[in-house]
Structure formats: structure tokens, C-alpha cells
């Protein structure tokens with residue numbers, strides 16, 4: 001029988017893999033601990049929401065009254081579906097009053113009153129698919145999209161800025177006058193250009209940090225209200 005000799009290189013590679021696996025186990029243990037101790041996670045279970053994120057939208061809506069019966073709402077980055085559930089209830093989607101369209105990279109189990117498609121918003125054809133699917137202007141564009149964190153702060157910030165800029169470009173293409181755009185951004189990460197564009201297109205811009213958004217997270221929401229409409 002021949003025995004495989006370990007070289008310094010294979011030893012080093014093995015050590016790195018063990019280290020990475022340990023880090024991952026620690027991260028998932030911490031995540032699990034946080035989920036188990038999170039009052040919003042427990043509340044979401046009791047209230048039948050798919051995610052604790054539902055309370056962020058509920059809180060923003062209580063403060064700014066963005067969702068109303070009969071509206072057409074688009075929910076970008078909808079999985080697992082908390083925001084879509086809130087929006088569907090507020091617009092009366094199950095009674096045929098309003099409509100909610102959700103998209104995500106991930107699948108979403110059926111939500112009453114919500115039309116869902118598994119779609120990458122960054123795909124070049126996505127805005128056209130969405131516009132045709134909407135079949136007319138939307139009243140509210142929501143984006144809770146977040147790319148998987150790389151752990152590298154600058155990269156994560158750039159990826160989220162990319163998503164929010166594209167979501168904003170899309171919103172100004174599809175919103176009806178008076179429409180609302182709500183998107184997740186990172187603290188200190190809202191591009192000056194994006195803010196300047198939104199200030200031109202909307203009557204009121206706010207940065208909102210709902211209580212349900214974890215205090216140790218740099219997540220923040222950009223709320224643009226009163227879309228001025230596209231020039232004829």
C-alpha cells in the first residue's frame with residue numbers, strides 16, 4: 001500500500017479549511033441564538049408573518065401612511081414574503097381592490113392576493129418583464145433587496161447601492177404621479193447622485209430606521225414620497 005505524503009502546502013490548505021468551517025459554525029450558532037432571542041421573530045410566528053421584516057414595513061406605514069386600499073404595489077426582493085403579506089392586506093388584494101406583484105431570486109410559497117415571479121432584478125430584461133407584467137403604472141415600489149453579504153464592508157455597500165440605484169431608476173419609470181418609493185440602503189451609503197435624482201423627482205425624501213431594524217445593523221430605509229411624474 002502506498003501512503004500519501006502530506007506537504008506543507010496541503011497542511012496549510014487543510015488548516016485554512018478547518019478555520020473557515022469553524023468560523024461558519026460560530027456564525028450560524030450566533031445567528032440561531034439571535035433568532036431565538038428576537039421578540040420580532042416570536043411575534044412574526046404568532047401573527048402568521050413569513051418574516052420579522054414585516055414589522056419594519058408596518059412601522060413605516062403607521063408613521064407615513066404609504067399603503068392604501070386599491071393601490072398597485074411592487075415588492076422587489078420579496079422572499080420569504082413578510083412585506084408582500086403586509087402590502088396585500090393593506091391594499092385589499094384578496095378582495096380584488098388592489099394588487100401586489102413580488103419578485104425575488106428565491107422562490108416564495110403562495111401568498112393570497114400576491115402575484116409572484118422568481119426573477120433576478122439585475123437581469124437586463126427584468127425592468128421590461130416587470131413593466132409588461134404590471135400593465136400600467138404602480139402606486140408604490142418597495143425594495144428590501146439585499147445581496148448576500150460578503151463580509152467586506154465596502155463591497156457590500158457597493159452592491160446594495162447598485163441595487164437601490166437600479167430600483168430607483170425602475171421606480172421613476174413605472175410610478176404614477178404621487179407614487180411612493182421605499183428602499184433599503186446602508187447608513188452612509190446613499191449616493192449623492194441618487195439622492196439628488198430622487199429630490200428632483202419626489203416632493204419629500206426621508207431616511208427611516210424602524211425599531212424592528214436591528215440597532216447593530218447599518219440598514220436604513222430611504223422613503224421618497226409624492227412622485228412628480230414623468231414629463232409628457
Ligand SMILES: C[S@@+](CC[C@H](N)C(=O)[O-])C[C@H]1O[C@@H](n2cnc3c(N)ncnc32)[C@H](O)[C@@H]1O
Pocket residue numbers: 050051053054076077078079080081082083084103104105106119120121122144145146147148
Ligand atoms: C431581506 S430579504 C427581503 C425580506 C422581505 N422583505 C420580507 O419581508 O420577507 C432580501 C431579499 O432580496 C433578494 N434579492 C437580492 N438580490 C436580488 C436580485 N438581484 N433580484 C431579486 N431579489 C434579490 C434576496 O434573495 C432576499 O430574499
